[in-house]
Amino acid sequence: MDRRTFLATATAALTLPALANATTNYTPGLVKKHLAAGDTVFLVFGTEWCSTCAAQDRAINALLQSNPDYEAKVAFIHVDYDQYGQSDLARDLKIPRRSTLVVLKGDQELGRIVAGTSKTQIKELMDTALSASVA
Structure with a gap:
């Protein structure tokens, strides 16, 4: 294992437990x-091994800690792309790759980020979710 792979794996392993506390792991039927x-x-x-995913997880976790309303009013669900990347859910939503964030309300998609790690961009998506939850 080269240094870059090791660091990415170690970072993801350290980040996911913190995010796991704020999210529910996906099981078929949960989103519906x-x-x-x-x-x-x-x-x-x-995925656990994706460095982009780890960066997104860090941003999401920081934002969850900064505003308890996110977790209280929005259902955060982690979908393991290695396990469910070819599932009906991923196909129906046309998920192109791991490190994809999607907000849903009713039968509408309210927003999406693909491979973006900007805390500002992720906050905007989380704010969209929060606004929809109180509307």
Whole structure:
């Protein structure tokens, strides 16, 4: 294993437990259940070994800690791309790759980020989710 791979893997391993506390791990049917209940859903398609995913997780975790309303009013669901990247959910949403973030409400997609790690951009998406949850 080269140094870059080791560092990316180690960073992801350290980041995911913190994000895991704020998110629910995806299981088939979970998204439909939340949407049917009227919840706003923030999907995090990622893997443990992806450095872009780890950067997104760090930004999401920092934002969750800065505003408890995110976690209280939005259903954050982590979708393991290695396991569910070819699932009906991923196909229906046309998820192009890991490190994709998607916000859903009812039958609408409210926003998406593909491979973006900007904390500002992720905050905008999380704010969209929060606004939809109180509307």
